[in-house]
Amino acid sequence: MTGNPQMHKLSHSEIKAQRKTIDEAISSARTPIYGFLENVRSLYNVGSIFRTSDAALVSGLYLTGFTPYPPRPEISKTALGAVESVPWHYNRKSIDAVAEIKEKGIRFIVLEQTKESVPVWDLSQDIFPACIAVGNEIGGITKEIVEAADLAVEIPMLGVKHSLNVAVAYGIAIYRLFEIFSKSGPQHKP
């Protein structure tokens, strides 16, 4: 079997040396990307979404409806420290958070299968600042919030189920936006 003898896995200390500290992360110029969770039920999904949001250095995470919010030990355990580094905000009324986002001039995009949804990979560099919303594990985003959106995007799917875990779907969408942003200028090339 041929392999690659030069392939050298980074050690934990080498990876740690590349990381920002929490103070650096909070004060860093962040990406013009926001996350929005409407009625996400699982503490573990919320924790995982905090971790993804830290990795993409999103500007903020809106938690709304019955989505659980920090401090909760299960969120912190899954988020591995990202609860401290990602700015977040809780609104019980999801529609109020949407209004706040739009008033700031941020595009409000739902990740949902609608008749008008475009593939997330078709978004372009003029989309920013942009907020990606995901919804409940079973029901998705409510009709009220879908109708308030500027745009709907979807993750193309083949296969039997046409559904992804909400934290996985959030990761795919946020990272596609992060890639588009990273390629749009020199300022955030990781």
Place this chain on the structure above:
Amino acid sequence: MTGNPQMHKLSHSEIKAQRKTIDEAISSARTPIYGFLENVRSLYNVGSIFRTSDAALVSGLYLTGFTPYPPRPEISKTALGAVESVPWHYNRKSIDAVAEIKEKGIRFIVLEQTKESVPVWDLSQDIFPACIAVGNEIGGITKEIVEAADLAVEIPMLGVKHSLNVAVAYGIAIYRLFEIFSKSGPQHKP
């Protein structure tokens, strides 16, 4: 607040009409993408990875080392039916599965931070057929398997932790490959 009154969320029955049946999925021409899990510990991560693998219609999923494999109720519950639609194979010895993959002419790619890793979004259309490997939740892929790889890719990260949940990372990488493949020809445009 301005919204989009035309935005029409698809109902469960409308989404269901677009899905393949299990028989259709198994007999479909699948994408030339494979997944590989080395020593993934969590049953829920394995279940979520089956679900993602179904959505991207991967050709196969290699489960190796101490990665749990079906039938396990926790995997099936999280996979939501994808255990039946995704071809999978278990090898206790991870390196034997790598040998089998290479003998089939499939490129073996590890998702791991190494000194030689390239961003997953820099892969091109000549990469297929390709297998993406992810490793244990804490330790990642073992040195032996990293050294046996044809290529290492990484998901660029900013932020404090430089780490993602393994099922999220798998989703981001598989979907980036799925996008590259979908754009390479008409045959699988979802």
